[in-house]
Amino acid sequence: MGEFAGRSIEVDVTNIAHGGVGVARHDGRVVFVADAIPGERVVARVTGDSKKSFWRAETVSVVTASEFRQPHVWTAASIDRDPADRAGGAEFGHIRLDHQRELKRQVLAESLQRMAKVTSDVQVEPLPGDDERGGTGWRTRVRLHVDDSGRAGPFAARSHRVIPVTELPLATDELSAAAPLDQDFTGSDHVDVLAPSTGGVRLIIGGKKAQKRTTITEIVGEREFRLADAGFWQVHRSAAQALTKAVQDAVDPARFDPAAHNLDLYGGVGLLAAAVADRFGPATKITTVESDAIATDYAADNLAEWIGARSETARVERWVSDLAASASASERSRLARATIVLDPPRSGAGRDVVASIAALAPAQVVYVACDPVAFARDVEFFAGHGYTLTALRAFDLFPNTHHVEAVGTLSRG
Incomplete structure (x- = not known):
């Protein structure tokens, strides 16, 4: 070529x-x-x-x-620049916000139709305040990469070339004001800038010497979640609250049994396990499974008030497969009444994990998806095991980018 x-x-x-x-x-x-x-x-x-x-x-x-x-929301990514010099990370910034959501809807709906033969009229819902700000001012976490001269900035679109910038319009006002865009970071690989719910903006400098981990606190509604400063947390300032409510609404109460062996897979620090337990009461039994041992430790603390909640450190695919192979008859009865919350990485759960989950025969699966194609593929895998997509919502957690989040309910029988 x-x-x-x-x-x-x-x-x-x-x-x-x-x-x-x-x-x-x-x-x-x-x-x-x-x-x-x-x-x-x-x-x-x-x-x-x-x-x-x-x-x-x-x-x-x-x-x-x-x-x-429309004029691009980020001048550093404008069509006026040569493509090689356009900052990445806001690839829909030249499109009017309502039409961005329509394009995301099309990708999600067409993926479901093509891959899973599912017809959906799902709409992409905005989060509070985004329309008023044109989809800017929402990022609470930004990674700046560092070039050989020590300059920090985003990569160019579709490349690993660092682009110096003077503004970060997708970042919250607090993060944007504190971002070290004019400092010299020679010797570092990258700089993460984050603005948690509490404690102010902080920098995590990545390089040969690992920066000591510290604990931050994020507030969701009336709850506090502790996690490592470098740990995973939803990027949009309102995403954790939106997903908490969406998962709570996605659970069919007629199929939910608080005494069943309910699971939160790829559970992180326990956000969605807490959402389920908050809706159905302190006696709810739910196990969160996460491969990151640090996140699991925080999850144990974050879920401590629920007597039926526990956290496991394991790779989800192995843990679920082992459970499916070793469950006793009584355990299988509790699993058959279970609700499983599934929040996999962007690559999706995949055929093997879906098969292992299906072998547990839970009453319902609530799937939180950040990639529409991987989600549609997994919906088709679940269909092969007798699960039907019975509810679906989509959320614009990443305005001015192509990304979209979906929350679907898959029910057995």
């Missing part, structure tokens, strides 16, 4: 693909075009990672603009 790299082509963008890129055709070949909107005609530059079967390209200029195009 080297002979085509750098070639300029003029194409009509017809629809959106997973990953937030537009889809076009040129001389019969599919072209995935970044920074374009379906309905536009653009001039795009073919990139070096194109394949024989398809090309990748980056929009250089717009010939016919979509009615949904």
Whole structure:
């Protein structure tokens, strides 16, 4: 493909693909075009990672603009810049916010239809305050990468080249004001900037010398969750609260048994286990399983008030498989009445984990998904074991990016 790299082509963008890129055709070949909107005609530059079967390209200029195009929310990522110099991390920032959600809806609905043969009219719901701010000011965590000269900034879109910037419009006001965009970090790999619910902004400098872990506190509703400063937490300032409520609503109370062997898989520091226990009472039995031992330790503390809650450190795929193989008859009875909350990484649960969960025969699975294609694939795997997608909601936890979160309920029988 080297002979085509750098070639300029003029194409009509017809629809959106997973990953937030537009889809076009040129001389019969599919072209995935970044920074374009379906309905536009653009001039795009073919990139070096194109394949024989398809090309990748980056929009250089717009010939016919979509009615949904707007000035980019981040000047560092604007189409006015050469593609190589555009900051990454806000790939939908040139699209009007309501249409961003429509494109995300399309990707989710089309993935479910294509992969799982499920028809859905799901809508992508905004989080409080995002419309008023045009989808900016929501990130509580930002990673800045450091180049050879010590400058910190985001990577360029679709590359590992650091782009110096003077603003971080997706970050909360507190984080944005404290971000060290003009400091020298020579000798470091990256700098994480985070603004927890309490305690103010802090930096975690990554390099050869690991920075000592400290504990932070995040507040969700009336609850506090303790976790490591470098540990996983939802990035959007309102996401933890939104997912707490969404998971609580997704559990069908007619199928929920607080005395069953309820599970929270890929449970982190216990946020969603706490959501379930909060809804169904302090006697709720629920086990959270997480491979990160540090997170599991925090989960044990965060769930201490629920006498039936416990935390396990294990790889989910192995733990569930072992449980399915070793459960006694009485244990299988408790599992058959169980609700399982499943919040896998972006790659999804996968065939083997779904099969192991299905072998437990729980009454329902509440699936929290951050990737629509992986989610649709897993819905199809669950269908093969007799589980039907009975409820689905989607949330715009990442405005001005292509990412979307879904919460689905899968019921047996």
